Amino acid sequence: MILAWIHDVVEAVQSCVSGMRTTGRFLVENLRGEGGAMSATREYPEQPAEVVGDRQRGHLVNDADRCIVCHACDTVCPVDCFKMDGERDGDNKMRASRFDIDLSKCIYCGLCVRACPTDSLSMTRTFEMDPQHEGKRFLFRRNSKQVDVRFDAPEMERLHALAAQPREALSAEDRAWLDARIDDRGQHLIGIYGLGFFTPEQKAEADAAREAKKKAKDAAAAAAKAKAAAAAAAAAPKPASVPAPAAGATPAAPAAPPAAPGAPPATKSGPDAASGGSPTP
Ligand code: SF4
Numbered sequence: 001m002i003l004a005w006i007h008d009v010v011e012a013v014q015s016c017v018s019g020m021r022t023t024g025r026f027l028v029e030n031l032r033g034e035g036g037a038m039s040a041t042r043e044y045p046e047q048p049a050e051v052v053g054d055r056q057r058g059h060l061v062n063d064a065d066r067c068i069v070c071h072a073c074d075t076v077c078p079v080d081c082f083k084m085d086g087e088r089d090g091d092n093k094m095r096a097s098r099f100d101i102d103l104s105k106c107i108y109c110g111l112c113v114r115a116c117p118t119d120s121l122s123m124t125r126t127f128e129m130d131p132q133h134e135g136k137r138f139l140f141r142r143n144s145k146q147v148d149v150r151f152d153a154p155e156m157e158r159l160h161a162l163a164a165q166p167r168e169a170l171s172a173e174d175r176a177w178l179d180a181r182i183d184d185r186g187q188h189l190i191g192i193y194g195l196g197f198f199t200p201e202q203k204a205e206a207d208a209a210r211e212a213k214k215k216a217k218d219a220a221a222a223a224a225k226a227k228a229a230a231a232a233a234a235a236a237p238k239p240a241s242v243p244a245p246a247a248g249a250t251p252a253a254p255a256a257p258p259a260a261p262g263a264p265p266a267t268k269s270g271p272d273a274a275s276g277g278s279p280t281p
């Protein structure tokens, strides 16, 4: 019993010494500024990340011009990050009139990127996640409740424009406008990539353009159909002309009508008829 206890103590001391030897070696390497430990450990943010792996999942961005509003990303997202709407433009193509990603919910799993059929969704290799960081215009702070608020095109443009400027550079009016859109309980990172909704005038314009194109297409199809029918009629062979009967000729007797089904056979005249019609062997 005592021997087992002594054995355990010796083993613990040996493990401790072994571990401390490894720690001491890396400590000396770090103090000298050399070795693998130094290259992997950085004092962020004083030492910003310089080497980021190829598969780093940084910011989630959407190239809204390529988005067809298919909702594939929305379907696979496990935490319901997406809010999107689409409208048809004058060419009858779907455009994302709103595409919000609630980055405060996002777990950066990347499933949406894999599901996107047009590659409009992607993840950058960015390491810095500060929305105020220079060049991060696609991130903005919004009230989480505003995810359900409809932003029209001018408002979206204003958000993008103001998000690109440092807060100190904004006018008092712009600052107040922004503050009204920030949650008192804390700011949320919301990606805003939407193109903005059509205004009623833009929508009417797009609808009219689409209708005009549809009518022009229908008219062209009808004209092409009529032209093809006329060409087919012109190419069809004409029926041969029937010769006129010679003067004085007796018109041929009309052919006997076919026998009605089930009617008795017509009476024959001649020897077979006289002999009772028995068949000749
Ligand atoms: S990366 Fe974010 S938005 Fe995309 S599916 Fe995952 S949780 Fe949803």
Ligand code: SF4
Pocket (backbone or CB within 6 Å): 062, 066, 067, 068, 069, 070, 071, 072, 073, 074, 115, 116, 117, 118, 119, 120, 121
């Ligand atoms: S999967 Fe891609 S194309 Fe479809 S709605 Fe999402 S971002 Fe747009």
